[in-house]
Amino acid sequence: MSESTAFGPICPLPINDYPQVMMAHGGGGKLMHDLIEKVFVPAFHNPLMDVRHDGAVFGVGNERLAFTTDSYVVKPLFFPGGDIGSLAVTGTVNDLAMCGARPLYLSAGFILEEGMETEKLWRIVQSMSAAADAAGVRLVTGDTKVVDRGKGDEIFINTAGVGVISHGLSICPNSVRPGDAIILSGDIGRHGIAIMAAREGLEFETTIESDCAPLSLPVLDIISSGVEVHCLRDLTRGGLASALVEIAEASGYEINIEEKQIAVREDVQGACEILGFDPMYLANEGRFVAFVPEHQAEMTIDAINSFASDTTATRIGTVSERRSADVTLRSVIGASRIVDMFSGEQLPRIC
Amino acid sequence: MKFIDEYRDGVASNKFRKAIERITTREWTLMEVCGGQTHSIVKFGIDELLPEKITLVHGPGCPVCVTPLELIDKAIMIASGPKAIFCSFGDMLRVPGSEQDLLMVKANGGDVRIVYSPLDALKIAQENPNKEVVFFAVGFETTAPANAMAVHQAKKLGIRNFSILVSHVLVPPAIEAVLSSPQNRVQAFLAAGHVCTVMGYTEYEPIAKKYNVPIVVTGFEPVDILQGIYMCVKQLEEGRCEVENQYSRSVQKQGNLSAQELIQQVFTVVPRKWRGVGEIPESGLGLTPEYEEFDAEKRFAVAAYTADEPAECISGLVLQGIKKPNECPAFGTRCTPEHPFGATMVSNEGACAAYYRYRRHAAKQHAA
Numbered sequence: 280m281s282e283s284t285a286f287g288p289i290c291p292l293p294i295n296d297y298p299q300v301m302m303a304h305g306g307g308g309k310l311m312h313d314l315i316e317k318v319f320v321p322a323f324h325n326p327l328m329d330v331r332h333d334g335a336v337f338g339v340g341n342e343r344l345a346f347t348t349d350s351y352v353v354k355p356l357f358f359p360g361g362d363i364g365s366l367a368v369t370g371t372v373n374d375l376a377m378c379g380a381r382p383l384y385l386s387a388g389f390i391l392e393e394g395m396e397t398e399k400l401w402r403i404v405q406s407m408s409a410a411a412d413a414a415g416v417r418l419v420t421g422d423t424k425v426v427d428r429g430k431g432d433e434i435f436i437n438t439a440g441v442g443v444i445s446h447g448l449s450i451c452p453n454s455v456r457p458g459d460a461i462i463l464s465g466d467i468g469r470h471g472i473a474i475m476a477a478r479e480g481l482e483f484e485t486t487i488e489s490d491c492a493p494l495s496l497p498v499l500d501i502i503s504s505g506v507e508v509h510c511l512r513d514l515t516r517g518g519l520a521s522a523l524v525e526i527a528e529a530s531g532y533e534i535n536i537e538e539k540q541i542a543v544r545e546d547v548q549g550a551c552e553i554l555g556f557d558p559m560y561l562a563n564e565g566r567f568v569a570f571v572p573e574h575q576a577e578m579t580i581d582a583i584n585s586f587a588s589d590t591t592a593t594r595i596g597t598v599s600e601r602r603s604a605d606v607t608l609r610s611v612i613g614a615s616r617i618v619d620m621f622s623g624e625q626l627p628r629i630c
Numbered sequence: 631m632k633f634i635d636e637y638r639d640g641v642a643s644n645k646f647r648k649a650i651e652r653i654t655t656r657e658w659t660l661m662e663v664c665g666g667q668t669h670s671i672v673k674f675g676i677d678e679l680l681p682e683k684i685t686l687v688h689g690p691g692c693p694v695c696v697t698p699l700e701l702i703d704k705a706i707m708i709a710s711g712p713k714a715i716f717c718s719f720g721d722m723l724r725v726p727g728s729e730q731d732l733l734m735v736k737a738n739g740g741d742v743r744i745v746y747s748p749l750d751a752l753k754i755a756q757e758n759p760n761k762e763v764v765f766f767a768v769g770f771e772t773t774a775p776a777n778a779m780a781v782h783q784a785k786k787l788g789i790r791n792f793s794i795l796v797s798h799v800l801v802p803p804a805i806e807a808v809l810s811s812p813q814n815r816v817q818a819f820l821a822a823g824h825v826c827t828v829m830g831y832t833e834y835e836p837i838a839k840k841y842n843v844p845i846v847v848t849g850f851e852p853v854d855i856l857q858g859i860y861m862c863v864k865q866l867e868e869g870r871c872e873v874e875n876q877y878s879r880s881v882q883k884q885g886n887l888s889a890q891e892l893i894q895q896v897f898t899v900v901p902r903k904w905r906g907v908g909e910i911p912e913s914g915l916g917l918t919p920e921y922e923e924f925d926a927e928k929r930f931a932v933a934a935y936t937a938d939e940p941a942e943c944i945s946g947l948v949l950q951g952i953k954k955p956n957e958c959p960a961f962g963t964r965c966t967p968e969h970p971f972g973a974t975m976v977s978n979e980g981a982c983a984a985y986y987r988y989r990r991h992a993a994k995q996h997a998a
Contacts, residue, residue: 299737309968479746539640552634554746612643612852614675616988 307516307562308621312525331529332451333374333513336444345380347371348439354432356399358477360469360488364406366564367436369493370515372414376495377511377567379450379502380442382414387421387438392431403434414493416440442495446502452529454509457600460576461534462569464497464583465490465590466542467519471561472550485546490590492565497586501569506579510570513563517621520559522568523606524620533603536596536618538611560621570598637851638674646856647679650863658866659685659815660859661808661951663801664822665692665979666850672984674852684863687815687951688984690804690904691822693769694721694977695949697797698903700937702727705795708764708930709735709742715758717751718766720744725976728937748780748794755784755792764926767794772824774798774915775889778896781917781924793926798915799902801825802833807910809841813952818862820848820855823877828893830885834873842871849877896921905939905973906946945972948981955985962986 303310320328327335334347351367361369368385375382387407391400411418448454473489475481494513502508510530512522519541527534543551543558551558571579576594583592606618636642662668668688671677677686690696706727709716716732723732723742736742741761745751748765755763767777777794784792801822808814821834826847834845844865848858858876865872875881893915902914917925927933939946942960947953955961955974965971967983974980 297734297737299734301733301737303733313968481746548634610674610852611638612640612674612676612679614678616673616675619987 305516306621307518307521308560312620330451330453331525333377334380336378336380336451343444345375345378345442345444346439347374347378348437349374350435350437352432352435353474355474355477356403356433358489359473359486361491361564362403362406363434363436364403365410365491367438368407368410368414368416368418369491369564371438371440372416373494373513373564373567375440375442376493376498377450377513378442378444379446379448379498379508379511380444381499382416382440382442382495384419385411385416385438385440387418387436389421389423390431390435390437391423391425392433393425393428395433400434403436410493414495448502448508450508450511452510452526455526455530455532455570455598456509456572457532457598458573459509459570459598460573460579460594461523461536461596461598462571462576462579462583462592463519463541463595464494464567464569464592465565465587466544466547467514467563467566468543468547468551468558468561470564471518471556472547474562475554476550481550483546483550487544487546487550490563490565494565494567497583498567500586501571501579501582504578504582506571506575506582508569508571508579511567513567515564516562518558518560518562519566519568520557520606520618521620524618526568526570527604527606530598531602531604533599533601534596534606535599536606536608538608540593540595542590542593559618568595573597634851637849637853639853642853643679643856646853646860650684650856650860651681653860653867654681654683654863655867657683657685658817658863659687660818660820660862661687661689661816662820662848662855663689663691663805664820664825664850665695665977665981666824667820667822667848667855668692668981669979669984670850670852670855672988675988676852676855679856680859684859686859687954688948688981689808689819689951690907690949691770691801691825692949692974692977692979692981693773693797693799694725695945695973695980696799696804696904696907697722697725697768697973698905698937699728699939700903700935701795701797702731703937704927704930704932704935705766706730706732706735707932707935708795708926709740710738711762711930713760713762715741715743715754715761715763716766717743717745717748717754717763719746719768721977722766722768724970725973726970748777749783752780752784752789752792755789756787759791761791762929763792764930765792765794766797768797770799770801770822770825771829771893772822772827774893774897775828775886778892781896781921782892784924785921793924793929794917795926796897796916797902798897799904800899800913800915801829802837803910803913804904805834805837805845806841807907807913808950809837809843811950811952813950816843816951818844818866819846820858820862821845821873823847823849823854823880826875826877826881826885828886828889830883831873831875831881832883838871838873844871845873847873847875847877847881849880904946904949906943906949908946940971943972945974945982948974955982956989958982
């Protein structure tokens with residue numbers, strides 16, 4: 280597209296590829312998926328990356344380790360139920376947990392904007408320390424950079440983590456089998472609405488708090504209770520829908536879920552109705568799905584529930600024998616439809 | 631949840647499904663006017679529960695979808711200006727103009743902001759006196775009162791750096807346009823509940839009479855829609871053509887009179903271009919002379935600009951209920967929500983996007 284013809288002759292062709300990075304490329308939906316497949320995978324492609332999991336799993340000597348990284352750019356920095364610091368620790372801990380690993384050590388890289396109040400930084404660091412204690416990990420190395428005022432959003436944090444895998448299971452989308460029960464660890468959508476409400480100054484009758492919580496303890500408990508876990512995935516950006524679509528695509532099997540089994544708190548549902556959002560696509564920071572053999576479904580639910588105080592795990596569906604790689608949902612009124620990945624960010628609608 | 635769960639109830643839905651089945655003796659084609667209803671129908675799979683004799687076609691009631699290409703281009707021109715803060719409801723940002731969308735303007739450094747109300751945009755104007763704040767006033771009668779209020783307030787408070795880019799359209803002329811098309815096959819309408827909450831439903835009575843069609847004012851949840859369909863089919867089977875109100879928990883016959891008064895004060899009925907359909911006389915709203923200083927088209931001198939829509943996109947036929955989205959050769963292949971040809975593929979409420987998200991199987995089978 281030449282600049283001089285920006286509003287000149289009418290081109291009947293659609294915008295094929297955005298020539299620039301768009302916000303939606305970071306939204307956890309299809310555009311991000313495309314960016315990974317078209318830009319990052321061709322450049323870095325290797326067998327560990329090809330597994331397409333939350334972290335890389337590899338052997339060192341006699342040990343199997345999991346390794347992952349994530350960056351945190353949340354706005355506002357403090358929100359009901361957490362802050363960028365607690366998020367930076369639990370997010371990376373949870374990625375390790377989804378590999379079935381016991382998180383051991385984290386690194387933290389801080390990009391600070393000139394002019395940020397040190398008191399805020401102090402609160403964030405205290406919160407990271409508390410979150411690390413709660414998850415049983417230690418922050419052992421780090422880095423700090425400061426950028427000119429206006430070139431950052433007060434603070435960006437990157438954390439990387441390593442964990443050790445002390446079992447023989449291969450927990451990844453490829454291990455998913457027909458007949459597997461799909462367990463959802465609790466109600467969905469709280470983090471997305473908590474952030475949205477804090478960012479936009481929306482007020483509801485109750486304060487909706489983020490579900491931000493470390494998932495390593497329930498996951499390790501499921502594994503140690505003898506459940507043969509096939510796949511785990513935490514529901515972050517893109518929500519439950521994107522996580523299930525990714526697993527269906529990676530495993531090749533069709534996934535069938537029941538809408539009425541998916542718990543959404545009344546206040547979250549209400550906020551979604553007002554904003555025109557679908558809770559299936561809202562971000563979470565303390566929820567995951569587990570794919571386990573049918574006969575161990577109850578055991579898995581019990582293990583998760585022994586750690587959860589304000590929500591309960593439910594079985595939301597089953598892996599089908601069909602190899603369509605689709606996710607289908609039976610709606611509350613009994614009709615069935617497919618669940619798609621969202622293309623970009625969810626945008627609040629008109630009416 | 632109060633007033634949601636009871637209208638998404640499987641048992642109640644099933645009751646209406648059976649009742650519809652019981653009374654249907656012939657083939658009937660119904661149109662739901664509003665995009666919100668289309669989204670519900672496809673999301674909950676309501677059409678799959680209906681007897682084969684009943685066909686639902688999707689109407690022109692998605693404001694994002696019917697906004698003409700040239701208005702999107704105008705929005706992009708205005709938003710690209712160095713002094714502008716361009717405010718819009720979220721789903722307008724991804725609708726493609728001739729060459730760009732508003733998200734690309736944002737990526738290029740333009741100040742494009744998502745707001746939840748035109749009054750938020752007015753507040754931004756007060757806070758940024760050196761900027762020109764423009765609100766994209768899109769929508770049917772539902773959003774007109776709030777947009778009218780924003781302009782009314784701006785005039786009252788003397789806020790000179792605020793204007794609106796108006797793309798307001800009206801439901802009754804659209805229904806008449808559908809009914810007077812020689813290709814029309816629609817025999818009854820589910821009218822849009824939220825539009826009628828503002829406007830009431832007396833203006834639909836002459837239409838029902840003139841064209842001999844039942845019109846049922848209907849809500850947006852599965853039980854509402856099934857009940858609305860039941861009421862339409864019952865009228866058709868009994869040979870009646872009346873305006874009935876399914877959505878009585880929100881809609882009164884006269885509508886919201888103070889909202890209507892405000893609309894009449896600020897807006898006047900004008901001809902409007904509908905994307906994919908063309909110009910329909912007396913089908914939209916424009917600012918009255920008293921408020922035209924707040925017209926962004928005049929302030930930014932873009933009123934004369936025109937543009938034509940891509941030839942391949944059949945969104946006009948989809949919006950008139952003549953074709954289903956999956957009958958388009960580009961559906962799901964060259965035209966997807968990531969790379970839409972037309973607005974019906976962009977908006978959450980667009981029929982093409984709803985089919986793409988929930989019905990790709992049907993599309994695959996159709997293609998095969």
